[in-house]
Amino acid sequence: MGKDGKAKRLPRELYERELFRLQAELVKLQEWVRAEGARVVVVFEGRDAAGKGSTIKRVTEYLNPRVARIAALPAPTDRERTQWYFQRYVEHLPAAGEITLFDRSWYNRAGIERVMRFCTKEEYMRFLHQCPSFERLLVEDGILLRKYWFSVGAAEQERRFRKRMNDPMRRWKLSEMDLESMTRWEDYSRAKDEMFLYTDIPEAPWYVVESEDKRRARINMIAHLLSTIPYYEVQRPPLRLPPRPQPAGYERSPRGMQSYVPDHTATLSEP
Template sequence: MSKTDKVAPGSPPPLKKKAYEKELRRLQAELVAMQQWVIARGERICILFEGRDAAGKGSAIARITQYLNPRHARVVALPAPTDREKSQWYFQRYVSHLPAAGEIVIFDRSWYNRAGVERVMGFCTDQQYHRFLQQAPAFERMLVDDGIRLVKYWFSVSDEEQEARFRSRAADPMRRWKLSPMDVESITRWEDYSRAKDAMFAATDLPGSRWVTVESEDKKRSRINVIHDLLGRVPWERVEPDPIEIPPRPAARDAAYERPDRSGLIYADDVAVALERGRETE
C-alpha cells in the first residue's frame, strides 16, 4: 500500500479565498498567453489527468480551460468502450483525440483506465493488463518522439478526505451525478487501488513521460499548484497578438430598409427584472 498516497504529509491549511482568487486570475491570464504561443507555433500539448475518485481533477480542468479558446483546447472524457472498441487495439480509440497543430488536449482520465479501474474492477484480463504496462511506455515514447508535449498528472487525496467528498456529493442534488456506483465501491477497495497505482508508476514513470503528483487535500491549493506546474513545464514564450481594429459603424446604405414587425416573435420572459425589484425593496 502506498503510504504517501493515503496520507498527505504535513497537509497545509486551506488556502484563503482572496489569495486563491487573485493568484488563479493571474495564472489563467498566463494560460491564455501560453495558448497563443501554442497556436502560433503549431505546438501539440497532451495533458493527462488521473488520480483517485473525487481528488479534484474535474474542477482543476475547469479552471484551466475557463478562459482558453475552445477551438484550440479540448477536454476528452470518454465513456465506457463499446463492444466494437473492446475488439480494437486498446490505444486505438484514444489516438483520434490526440492534439493537432495548435491544440491543447486534456484527457479527463485516459488510457490509464486500464491500469486503474479496469484492473481493480476486473474489467480486463491479466494478459490485457500486463500487455498495457508493456505497451504504454512505447506508445508514449512514440508521441513524444513525434513532437507531442505529454504531461501526466496524478491527483492524490487521503481516504478520509475522499470519503468526506463522497458524502458531500451524495447530499447535494447539483453534484450527485458525479457519484457513480464504482466511485462508492472504491472506498472498499482503497488498498487495491493503491497497489494498482504503485504498479502503474513503477512501469510508466519513465524519462520523457514522468508522472507529476499533485497533492489535493485542499482543492484550491491543488488548482493553483497544477496550473503553475503546467506553465513551467511547457517552454512557452509570449507572442504579441495581432492588433485588432474595430472599424466605425458605417451609415445605413439602404434608407428604405424597415425592420419587420416583431409582434409575432417569441421572447424569453424578463424574469431578471424581478431580481432588481427585490433588491430595491431590501
C-alpha cells in the first residue's frame, strides 16, 4: 500500500505477464462453454470512469466474438419504453455455448435512471421488487450469472475525467451526463447502497472490484471470474495442414483489372 492508503500501481511487466496467463485461461473457459453448452452472463457495473470498458476489452481480447458477445445497449427507443423493463435485455441473453458481457445492464434503472429521474418512483420500486426474481429465474434455468461492481474514489474519477478531456483520442468517452455524475456523487452512492440492499442475493451476489489501480482491477476481476466457474481444458483433436495440390492451369487475372489500396507505407520514413 502507498502512503495514502491506496494500493500501489501494479508494475507493468508483472501485470502484462499475469494478464496474458489469465487470458489463456479465458480461452480455455471459452472452449469449455462451447463444449458443455454452458451459458455465461457477466454484468459490469460501476461509476463512470471506473474501468469497466477497459476490463471488458482485456477479457475479450483473445476470445471468439461469435462466442463472447458484448451487450452495450443504447438508450431505449420509444417502443422499448413501453415494454416490460427487462424485455430488451432478455434478447441479449446467451444461448448454449455463448458468453454475454453486459457493459452496463438492467441496473441502469437503479443507477442513472434513479438519480437523474429518468424513471418514476413506482418504476424504480417495481425494479427493486422484480430484479431479484428475474435473476433467480436466470440462475434456476442454468445461466451462470456473475455481477461485478467497479469501485473508484471521487478524486481518482476526477483525475480520469480530466485526462480524457485532454486526450483527443479518448474525449469521446466523456458526455455531459458523465460530468454531471461528479456533482451527484452522494446521490449515486445512496442509489448504489440501496441497489445492493435489494439485489445482493445468495443466488446472484455482487462482487466489488477495487479500481483505484486499473491494472489490479483487471487482474483481480478476471482471476475471480475464472475461480467461480468449474471449467476444464477441452482436448481438441490435433490439426494437420493438408498438402497443397499441384497447379492445375489457373492463371491470375491482370492486376489492372482490380482496384488496389494505395501503398501508404511507401510514404513513411523512419523517425
